[in-house]
Amino acid sequence: MATILGTKSPPSPLYRAATRLEQTSALDPLVHGLERVLPAGLEEGRARDLLGGRWLGHSLHPLLTDLPLGAWMSASLLDVLPGRNTDAAAQRLLGFGLLATAPTVAAGLSDWLFADNRERRVGVVHAVVNTGAAALYGASLVARRRGRHRLGVALALGGGVTAIAGGFLGGHLSTARPTALRASANLLTS
Numbered sequence: 001m002a003t004i005l006g007t008k009s010p011p012s013p014l015y016r017a018a019t020r021l022e023q024t025s026a027l028d029p030l031v032h033g034l035e036r037v038l039p040a041g042l043e044e045g046r047a048r049d050l051l052g053g054r055w056l057g058h059s060l061h062p063l064l065t066d067l068p069l070g071a072w073m074s075a076s077l078l079d080v081l082p083g084r085n086t087d088a089a090a091q092r093l094l095g096f097g098l099l100a101t102a103p104t105v106a107a108g109l110s111d112w113l114f115a116d117n118r119e120r121r122v123g124v125v126h127a128v129v130n131t132g133a134a135a136l137y138g139a140s141l142v143a144r145r146r147g148r149h150r151l152g153v154a155l156a157l158g159g160g161v162t163a164i165a166g167g168f169l170g171g172h173l174s175t176a177r178p179t180a181l182r183a184s185a186n187l188l189t190s
Contacts, residue, residue, distance in 0.1 A: 018172040021125055022118035031120045034127075035113075042110040051103075051110040061107035062174055068104055069163060071097035072137050076160050079153045087149055094141040094156065101134050108170075119177050122169055129166035133159045 011019070021027070041047035053060035075093035078086040105127075112123045136159030144152035 014168060015172070015176065018122060018169060018176070021122045021169075022177075024121055027121040027124055028117075030124045030128075031117065034109075034124060035120075038109055038113065042106070043113045047106075048110055051107040053107070059107075059111050059174075061104065061111050062170070064100070064104040064107050065167070065170065067100035068097040068134070069167065071100065072133075072156065072159060072163065075137075075140075076153075076156050079156060087144060087152075090156075091141060091144050094137055094144075098134065098138055098141070115173070115177075119173055122173055122177070126166055126169035126173065129162060129169065133163035133166055135159075136162055 039047075042051065049055070051060060053063075056063070071093040075090040075097070078090045078093070108123075108127070112120060112127075115123055136155050140152045140155035140159060143149075143155055
């Protein structure tokens with residue numbers, strides 16, 4: 001049983017899936033590979049202070065996720081609402097969301113370096129899933145620019161579903177595990 005908001009309740013299937021990822025040692029080669037390629041500046045110094053959110057007082061990554069996700073979900077909303085001539089706006093939103101992924105990813109990687117190994121496993125899957133979402137949104141933008149509007153809409157909707165899965169894993173790290181708190185505490189005490 002898990003304690004959720006002070007009450008005992010059985011963990012959801014999604015929660016159980018996330019905790020299984022924490023225990024999946026087959027993800028360790030990905031974790032260690034990522035550790036080796038990340039620049040030291042993400043772990044300490046000015047870049048860490050900026051990306052980690054020292055100036056904000058808590059982790060920056062969760063806040064930044066609203067930028068790409070909000071833009072992409074808004075583009076999909078324009079796609080499904082009745083009316084015409086919304087594709088140009090949807091394309092701008094898709095492009096903005098893609099641009100906003102760079103600082104969002106950098107901040108997330110900076111926090112990831114302060115996660116324990118179980119959290120890093122979930123974090124790697126979170127990153128892979130969100131990379132898939134960004135790829136689908138990027139493909140949507142390309143399809144739209146080539147005049148294939150329906151394909152672009154379908155790709156964006158697929159990106160949205162994928163982003164929801166990635167967001168669940170990010171939420172697991174932020175709320176069910178102390179990842180964001182540990183990353184923030186490191187900034188505030190160093």
